[in-house]
Amino acid sequence: MVLKELTSLRGVSGNEDAVRNYILEKVKPLADEVRVDRMGNVIATKKARLESTGKHVMLSGHMDEVGLIILGANDNGLLSFRPVGGIDPRVVVSKRVLVGDDEVPGVIGAKAIHLQSAAERQTVLQFDQLYIDIGAKDKASAERLVSPGDYVVFDSDWVEFGDGMVKCRALDDRVGCNCMISILEGEYPCDVTCAFTVQEETGCRGAHTAAWGLEIDCAFALEGTTANDIGMAKGYREQVVRVGDGVAVSVMDGGSIANRDLYRRMCELAEEKGIAWQSKCYVAGATDMSRVQRHNGAKATCVLSVPCRYIHSASNVCCFSDIDAQYQLVEAFLAAGGTF
C-alpha cells in the first residue's frame, strides 16, 4: 500500500503536480497506455490479460485535496488566504500549514480568548479575518519566502491509532488513488482505465475531460465520503455512513444517480464475496460521476466510498478495513469481467 506516501504529497486542486508525478512513476510499469490529458488528469489503461468479456471499466479517483491559496502578504508580514474547495472556516483555526512548493511552515492563529468579547466568542472567524503567520516581521520578509498564488496544505502527519484507524490530511481522496494503483497491479478479463483526476474539490473540473474518447461500459468513482457516526449522531440522516462498516455503495448523491443494475450488482457481489459494505442513502455532495455519467453520453455509474470522519479538515480519519473493502469490491467486479 502506497497510501502513506500518497498522503505525504502536496496536491491542492490546481497544484496536483507532486501527486501526478508520483502516480505516473507508479502506474507506467503497470498499465499499457498512460497519458496526461490537457486538464492534467492521469489516464492509465490496462487491457484484458485474461480471456476478455469485451467490457471496459473506468475507475476514477481524484488526486487533489482541499487546501488554501495565498492572496498576498500584508504590511505586518501576515498572509491573507482563501480556501480552495469546501473548507469550514471553523476547522482552520489553530492549525499548522505548509505554504508553497518549498513548504514554508506557518500557523493560523486567532486573537487570544482573553481579548475576545462575549459576542466574539460566539461568532465564527471568517476567512477574511484569518491569517497565515510564517513568522515574517514585515511584508518584504514574507515576500522573500512566499508569493501570491502559492498553494497551502495542512501540516498533518500520518497517525495510526485506535482499532485500525488512521489520521492524516488528504485521505480524501488519496484512498481512491491508492486503490487504483493496487488494481493496476492485477490482471483481469476486461479492460480497465484508471483516471486519476484533478480539481474534484473545486467542482469536478477534471472529470469533465477524463472520460473523453474512452469507450467504456461503466464507471466508478472511488471516493472518501463523510462519516459522522460518532458523537451520538443517530440514523442515516445524521450518520451518513459508518466508519468500520465497510465500503459505502451510493444509491445517489447530489450529482449522480447510480445505475440501478450496477448498484444491485455491487451489493450482491459484496454479499456473495463476504466483503463488508454499506449503503449510502444520504443525498448530498457530488463526485466525478456527476460529470462522467452524462458528459460523454450516457454512462452507467456508481460511487464506492471509504467512510471518512472530519473530511475536509486537517484530520481526516479512516479505517484500514474500509480501505481494504473498497479495493476488494472493485477487484471482485473486475475479476468477474466487469459485467452487470
Add this chain to the structure above:
Amino acid sequence: MDLKKFLTEVTAIPGTPGYEKPVAEYIAKVFEPLCDEVTIDHLYDVIARKGDHGPRFMICAHEDEIGMVVTDIEEDGSVRFTRTGGVDPRILPAMEVLIQTKEGPLYGVVGAKPPHLTAPEERNKSIQMDAMFIDVGLKPEDVKSRVRIGDQIVMKGKAVELADGCMSSKTMDDRACVATMAECAEHLEKMNAPAEVMMVSTSKEEVGCWGASAAAFNLAPDVAIVVDVTHAEGPGTGKWDAVPLNKPAIATGPNLHPMLTKKLREIAKKYRVDYTLEVCPGGTTGTDASFTNVARGGIPTVLISVPLKYMHTSVEVLSMEVIRETGRLMAHFINEISREWEDLTWY
C-alpha cells in the same frame, strides 16, 4: 542552551495543573548542570538555586499548561470533555489531543458535526464545547476500560521554526519563560553576582498561581522577578491590547514595585536591551506577580513579559531572540541590584 531543542522537547510534555510531575522532572534535569541545587516540592514546583549568599531573588515562570478533562463517555465511545483553564473552544474542531489515561497517552481527534449536516444559521455560530467530542477510534467497551472520567487531556502540537527567528508550538505559555531562566543562569555564571537566585518553575499558575504562592512563602525571597507571556500584536488585537513581538516588555502598574521597576528599566537601557513598557492598570496582573508581591510581609516584585501571539492555542508564536534578551536582562538586573543592595531606597 540549545533553545530550539529545549522548547521542542519541553512543550511536548503534558503538564496540566496538578499533573506537572513529568514536566517538572524534565525541567529539573535541564537546570541541574546550570545551578547549585535543584529540588521539586510537593506542588511540583521546580526550585533551582544558584549562589548561596547575598540577597535572595526568586524568579518565577510557570510550567503548567491549559488543558481539558474527560467528563463522560457516550454509548458510542465518543469522549465528552470540558476545559480546565482558558481553552478557546473555537480552536478545537479537528484538533489532535492526547488523553492522559492510566496506561499512558491515548491519541484522539476532536470531532463535531460536519458542516453539510448543519443548518445555515448554525454555521455562523462557533461550535460549543458540549457539542464536541473526542474520537479515539476504539470500540465503546474499550474506550470505557481505558478512559476514566477525570482523565486529563492536552492538545497535541508540534514545535516548528518559522521565519525571522520565530518559533511556534503549543504551551509556549509559559515554558518559553522557563527557558528565560535557564538563559539567565548561563549569564549569571559569568557575572559572579553576589546573590542567591532561586529559579522556580511554578505549578498551577493557570488555576490561580498556587505554586508561586507556596514558593514565595517557603523561600522567603527579598525580591521576586516574574516572567510570563503577554499578548503580542496580531490579527484583531486592539491598539492598547498588545505589544510588539520582537522585544521583551517590562510591566508597570500597582502590582509591581515602583523603584525596582524603574531600576529594571534603567538597567535595560544601560545594557541595550530593547523593551516595550507595558502598562498594567489593575492591582493584579493575571500572573504569578499577583501573588508574590503580597506573599509573607510583601515581596517587591517586577514583571517581565515575553510577547506571544495566539495565546492559549496550539500554535502560539514567539521570537526566540526575546527569550535570550529576557534572560540577559534578568541576569544584569540581579547582578546590579545585588551589588547595590545595601544602598537601595525602597520608597
